[in-house]
Amino acid sequence: MSEPTVPAADSGATTETLSYAVGPTDTPLLEQTIGDNFDATVAKFGEREALVDVAQGKRWTYAEMAADVDRVAKAFMAAGVQVGDRVGIWAPNCAEWTLVQYGTAKMGAILVNVNPAYRTHELEYVLRQSGIRTLVAAPSFKTSDYAAMIAEVREGGDVPDLTQVYLFGTPSWEEFLAGAESVSDEALAERQRSLRASDPINIQYTSGTTGFPKGATLSHRNILNNGFFVGELCDYTEQDRVCIPVPFYHCFGMVMGNLACTTHGAAMIIPAPGFDPALTLQAVSDEKCTSLYGVPTMFIAEWALPNLADYDLSSVRTGIMAGSPCPAEMMKKLIAAGIDEMTICYGMTETSPVSTQTRTDDSFDNKVGTVGQVGPHLEIKVVDPVTGATLPRGQAGEFCTKGYSVMLGYWEQPEKTAEVLQGGWMRTGDIAVMDEHGFVQITGRIKDMVIRGGENIYPREIEEFLYTHPDIVDAQVIGVPDEKYGEELCAWIRMREGAAPLDAAAVRTFATGKLAHYKIPRYVEIVEEFPMTVTGKIRKVEMREKSIEHLGLRKP
Numbered sequence: 001m002s003e004p005t006v007p008a009a010d011s012g013a014t015t016e017t018l019s020y021a022v023g024p025t026d027t028p029l030l031e032q033t034i035g036d037n038f039d040a041t042v043a044k045f046g047e048r049e050a051l052v053d054v055a056q057g058k059r060w061t062y063a064e065m066a067a068d069v070d071r072v073a074k075a076f077m078a079a080g081v082q083v084g085d086r087v088g089i090w091a092p093n094c095a096e097w098t099l100v101q102y103g104t105a106k107m108g109a110i111l112v113n114v115n116p117a118y119r120t121h122e123l124e125y126v127l128r129q130s131g132i133r134t135l136v137a138a139p140s141f142k143t144s145d146y147a148a149m150i151a152e153v154r155e156g157g158d159v160p161d162l163t164q165v166y167l168f169g170t171p172s173w174e175e176f177l178a179g180a181e182s183v184s185d186e187a188l189a190e191r192q193r194s195l196r197a198s199d200p201i202n203i204q205y206t207s208g209t210t211g212f213p214k215g216a217t218l219s220h221r222n223i224l225n226n227g228f229f230v231g232e233l234c235d236y237t238e239q240d241r242v243c244i245p246v247p248f249y250h251c252f253g254m255v256m257g258n259l260a261c262t263t264h265g266a267a268m269i270i271p272a273p274g275f276d277p278a279l280t281l282q283a284v285s286d287e288k289c290t291s292l293y294g295v296p297t298m299f300i301a302e303w304a305l306p307n308l309a310d311y312d313l314s315s316v317r318t319g320i321m322a323g324s325p326c327p328a329e330m331m332k333k334l335i336a337a338g339i340d341e342m343t344i345c346y347g348m349t350e351t352s353p354v355s356t357q358t359r360t361d362d363s364f365d366n367k368v369g370t371v372g373q374v375g376p377h378l379e380i381k382v383v384d385p386v387t388g389a390t391l392p393r394g395q396a397g398e399f400c401t402k403g404y405s406v407m408l409g410y411w412e413q414p415e416k417t418a419e420v421l422q423g424g425w426m427r428t429g430d431i432a433v434m435d436e437h438g439f440v441q442i443t444g445r446i447k448d449m450v451i452r453g454g455e456n457i458y459p460r461e462i463e464e465f466l467y468t469h470p471d472i473v474d475a476q477v478i479g480v481p482d483e484k485y486g487e488e489l490c491a492w493i494r495m496r497e498g499a500a501p502l503d504a505a506a507v508r509t510f511a512t513g514k515l516a517h518y519k520i521p522r523y524v525e526i527v528e529e530f531p532m533t534v535t536g537k538i539r540k541v542e543m544r545e546k547s548i549e550h551l552g553l554r555k556p
Contacts, residue, residue, distance in 0.1 A: 112215070373440070
């Protein structure tokens with residue numbers, strides 16, 4: 001795969017005709033560390049409310065939060081944590097998560113987010129791969145006994161670097177915090193002054209659909225600016241109160257949520273440790289939130305509550321929906337509720353995360369049909385996935401991002417980093433189309449693309465077509481090896497209950513005259529379910545392997 005190319009000035013093409021766009025630069029980038037930026041906000045808005053943990057019944061002004069953040073930072077220093085040491089956090093959303101996020105940023109440790117859904121096998125991998133020395137965690141959450149799993153991994157696992165574990169709300173946490181008394185204000189200030197905005201400060205593991213996750217390593221500059229500009233595009237000020245039901249372990253919570261708030265003096269509202277639609281809307285109502293976050297399924301669950309009318313949502317002005325396309329019907333419901341400045345974001349962990357965002361005043365069609373335009377201080381383009389050449393607008397290709405948001409790399413995986421980072425451009429692996437106004441649609445994943453006889457085929461297009469069959473509940477399309485064409489299409493189909501199973505001939509009959517002949521699946525597999533990852537992504541690699549075996553095909 002070739003390196004992506006920037007449009008040549010003398011190529012005869014312009015940025016107006018090519019799928020290339022540059023974000024506005026009128027508001028300068030923040031060239032500070034997270035700690036310095038936070039301190040500036042505290043100096044400006046010390047008496048304003050900063051953080052509310054609804055479940056714990058606790059609230060902090062910015063001045064109060066600053067005192068607790070400094071205490072956590074000093075406690076890590078007292079525990080011997082050095083600049084660049086990895087500190088893991090394994091917990092659902094809670095105030096302690098936020099205090100640890102800012103405490104580690106102030107004293108220079110790299111915070112490693114551990115997915116609360118992980119079990120011992122995944123925990124051991126992350127602890128070992130990132131070399132976590134100190135782990136802070138909730139004792140338990142729902143069916144997860146974190147304390148027991150940590151003990152099991154320490155006893156029987158291969159985690160040589162792990163020497164310290166502190167559990168929130170237990171004597172070990174109190175003892176840890178007590179250590180702060182031995183570190184002076186000046187010692188913390190000196191440590192903070194030694195840090196640079198370009199230093200790594202966070203590792204987030206991507207939930208890959210193949211193999212173990214990779215640790216995207218992010219700097220102060222990466223995530224501080226992304227949080228700031230996401231907040232700018234939501235028009236945040238110190239008057240805003242943001243309801244954050246999305247997980248802190250992910251960029252959506254800790255960057256688009258926490259850092260968007262603290263860069264503007266806004267309040268962070270934690271409605272519950274895990275997502276609960278009723279508790280989320282109760283928090284919005286009680287705390288007079290002006291902004292609400294979620295993936296589409298969260299908003300759908302909230303608006304499906306039988307007592308929706310009981311919640312006062314009149315304070316909500318804006319918010320962010322991300323993770324997958326916004327259904328038109330859901331956006332209509334938000335607008336009907338008076339939330340007419342909802343924004344849509346697109347990005348990935350490796351880009352801190354947001355690359356494109358709709359603006360608060362964008363049209364309805366752009367909010368439901370696109371993921372917006374390029375963010376400030378970023379460059380984006382859509383390239384031919386094979387040649388790397390920038391494509392004309394309106395043509396589908398691979399989405400690439402360049403600018404302050406691009407990660408430092410995957411932690412201790414230079415080969416994996418080199419696969420996706422080329423000439424400063426992050427190859428996202430997503431298939432996108434850019435229109436004449438620079439609005440972007442995301443239409444699938446590049447690795448799902450099938451090349452049949454030289455034709456690039458995007459499975460999502462065929463899947464969307466198959467959904468129109470009255471007896472098909474769900475469909476996934478993959479490529480399988482073929483001696484003549486290189487690859488052929490295979491459709492995995494879930495049938496409506498009671499419907500007669502379709503075969504390849506029936507699908508061909510249904511598709512003929514509606515799809516180009518080369519887009520019609522040659523093979524059809526009727527299944528009850530699709531193989532999934534722990535985070536709910538469909539494992540197309542596994543589907544391909546099973547199809548090759550079941551169909552008796554030869555691997556390429």
